[in-house]
Amino acid sequence: MDIPRIFNITESAHRIHNPITPEKLATLGAALRLEAGARVLDLGSGSGEMLCTWARDHGITGIGIDMSQLYTEQAKLRAEELGIADQVKFIHGDASGFVSDEKVSVAACVGATWIAGGVAGTIELLARSLRPGGIILIGEPYWRQLPPTEDVARGCLAHSISDFLMLPELLASFGQPGYDVVEMVLANQDDWDRYEAAKWLTMRRWLEANLDDEFANDVRAKLTSEPERYVTYTREYLGWGVFALMQR
Numbered sequence: 001m002d003i004p005r006i007f008n009i010t011e012s013a014h015r016i017h018n019p020i021t022p023e024k025l026a027t028l029g030a031a032l033r034l035e036a037g038a039r040v041l042d043l044g045s046g047s048g049e050m051l052c053t054w055a056r057d058h059g060i061t062g063i064g065i066d067m068s069q070l071y072t073e074q075a076k077l078r079a080e081e082l083g084i085a086d087q088v089k090f091i092h093g094d095a096s097g098f099v100s101d102e103k104v105s106v107a108a109c110v111g112a113t114w115i116a117g118g119v120a121g122t123i124e125l126l127a128r129s130l131r132p133g134g135i136i137l138i139g140e141p142y143w144r145q146l147p148p149t150e151d152v153a154r155g156c157l158a159h160s161i162s163d164f165l166m167l168p169e170l171l172a173s174f175g176q177p178g179y180d181v182v183e184m185v186l187a188n189q190d191d192w193d194r195y196e197a198a199k200w201l202t203m204r205r206w207l208e209a210n211l212d213d214e215f216a217n218d219v220r221a222k223l224t225s226e227p228e229r230y231v232t233y234t235r236e237y238l239g240w241g242v243f244a245l246m247q248r
């Protein structure tokens with residue numbers, strides 16, 4: 001079981017697989033007023049940077065589940081490196097449908113809401129692991145500017161304009177299932193660059209080391225087209241944020 005190989009290539013050097021910087025991840029951890037010993041669940045935990053740094057900085061304990069074997073390995077190494085391996089557990093597996101045995105104070109899905117069919121389904125799934133009064137974290141894109149055409153939405157690698165909402169509508173949508181938005185940290189365009197532009201050097205280095213790989217043509221084509229596609233579309237039209245929710 002694994003994610004498509006292209007992501008394991010293009011994001012192999014990323015610690016954070018989203019347009020949020022280490023500084024903003026730290027801001028978010030502080031904003032949530034985490035208490036030492038609090039349990040945090042992270043579905044689609046990637047390379048584990050959120051749980052590992054919050055374990056170091058706030059003394060939380062965490063469970064992360066991710067479908068990428070590579071990222072899960074990197075998460076375990078990061079936990080060792082930060083000296084908090086006894087506080088966090090990283091599981092390689094499918095997070096869709098995952099409910100933790102023990103209730104958690106924070107249940108997160110940061111940039112992987114497709115695991116439960118979208119934002120609403122993911123909130124429902126996370127709520128099943130949450131203690132009363134706990135916080136749900138959702139990381140999700142939104143339109144900074146509404147794409148004028150479906151072609152522009154596809155340029156952002158969305159299937160259609162209806163994949164995402166504008167920020168006010170996204171916040172309003174959290175109210176439907178009865179949640180208050182109690183905090184948020186948003187990415188700006190420079191933060192997007194750290195996520196997207198970092199893939200280009202990784203691809204370039206990978207190509208130099210893997211010329212004969214069956215994927216080399218795909219990666220070459222992507223490296224050639226991605227910088228222009230990204231600045232034309234994603235960087236202009238797509239926002240991203242992490243939203244903290246509490247049940248009303």
Ligand code: SAH
Nearest residue numbers: 016017018044045046066067068094095112
């Ligand atoms: N939250 C992390 C990773 C976000 S990228 C971070 O912010 O760094 C999305 C992640 O979802 C990837 O790590 C990918 O491997 C993972 N993923 C995709 N489908 C999944 C599934 N069905 N179950 C668990 N993880 C999944």
